[in-house]
Amino acid sequence: xxxxxxxxxxxxxxxxxxxxxxxxxxxxxxxxxxPDRPTLVFIHGxxxxxxxxxxxxxxxxxxxxxxTYDVRGTGKSSVPSDQQAYHFDELVxxxxxxxxxxxxxxxxxxxxxxxxxxxxWEAVLDDRLKSQISTYTAxxxxxxxxxxxxxxxxxxxxxxxxxxxxxxxxxxxxxGAFQLPVLPELTWRFGLSWAWSKLISILEHTQIPASKTQLxxxxxxxxxxxxxxxxxxxxxxxxxxxxxxxLIEMTQDPFVPRHFSAGLEAWTSKLTRSEIKAGHWGIxxxxxxxxxxxxDYLKQI
Numbered sequence: 294x295x296x297x298x299x300x301x302x303x304x305x306x307x308x309x310x311x312x313x314x315x316x317x318x319x320x321x322x323x324x325x326x327x328p329d330r331p332t333l334v335f336i337h338g339x340x341x342x343x344x345x346x347x348x349x350x351x352x353x354x355x356x357x358x359x360x361t362y363d364v365r366g367t368g369k370s371s372v373p374s375d376q377q378a379y380h381f382d383e384l385v386x387x388x389x390x391x392x393x394x395x396x397x398x399x400x401x402x403x404x405x406x407x408x409x410x411x412x413x414w415e416a417v418l419d420d421r422l423k424s425q426i427s428t429y430t431a432x433x434x435x436x437x438x439x440x441x442x443x444x445x446x447x448x449x450x451x452x453x454x455x456x457x458x459x460x461x462x463x464x465x466x467x468x469g470a471f472q473l474p475v476l477p478e479l480t481w482r483f484g485l486s487w488a489w490s491k492l493i494s495i496l497e498h499t500q501i502p503a504s505k506t507q508l509x510x511x512x513x514x515x516x517x518x519x520x521x522x523x524x525x526x527x528x529x530x531x532x533x534x535x536x537x538x539x540l541i542e543m544t545q546d547p548f549v550p551r552h553f554s555a556g557l558e559a560w561t562s563k564l565t566r567s568e569i570k571a572g573h574w575g576i577x578x579x580x581x582x583x584x585x586x587x588x589d590y591l592k593q594i
Contacts, residue, residue, distance in 0.1 A: 313390040319369035323354035332358040332396040338407020340511035342368030348580035366513030379516030406432040418532040430539040434554040440529030471518040497578035537563040
């Protein structure tokens with residue numbers, strides 16, 4: 294997905310490829326890293342590609358060195374031969390390779406949306422990439438805290454807890470549907486990929502152009518759900534990072550309700566919260582507000 298940008302205001306970017314074992318990752322850069330020009334690395338979610346970040350990249354490229362990349366299996370990046378290759382460990386290794394290739398001499402500020410946010414959390418929790426990441430701006434809480442929320446509702450052993458659990462399970466039913474074999478792929482192939490930009494346009498109350506790689510992005514990205522979801526939801530773990538975290542919450546997000554991020558302060562040494570009145574794809578419908586929130590946070594710290 295992308296938002297139309299006035300050609301007179303368009304800043305050129307350079308495309309390259311970073312090799313991570315047998316995966317070739319398409320990387321896009323606006324400018325170069327310098328001591329007075331911090332690097333911002335963006336990770337997109339599902340079912341998007343790096344294209345979704347272009348409006349925000351354009352808004353921030355005058356002040357920062359911007360890096361986006363197509364997560365394995367999406368956009369111009371190559372596709373793993375084994376679905377297990379979508380495990381968080383492999384995704385964090387991809388991020389590590391991108392950071393080392395684009396900002397080898399100084400740590401970066403990381404930003405993640407949707408499944409990109411979940412990948413970002415995996416990179417910062419337990420300080421896995423602490424030497425390479427200065428701050429983390431997440432547009433979703435980590436998957437473990439979501440799993441713990443479900444467990445807490447059941448363990449409360451109260452009608453209210455059971456009701457909240459049931460309502461959320463029904464609301465998040467699409468995640469269970471993605472675990473099914475074949476059917477999700479067929480759904481994307483026979484109509485959903487064509488209708489996707491129209492659906493998001495309705496949800497976000499703005500025109501979202503269709504992506505040329507939508508079908509590839511959607512089908513390959515199912516591996517994210519099938520490989521990583523069960524472990525985190527069934528056996529969640531309380532973890533911690535000493536990297537400062539900036540959580541941007543979309544107040545009208547039907548897919549990531551705000552109760553999931555309650556208590557997130559215990560997961561990081563310093564948590565800053567921001568709010569934006571937008572839906573799940575606020576990065577597409579409100580790029581100016583998201584860019585300003587990122588800019589304000591980085592100036593603050």
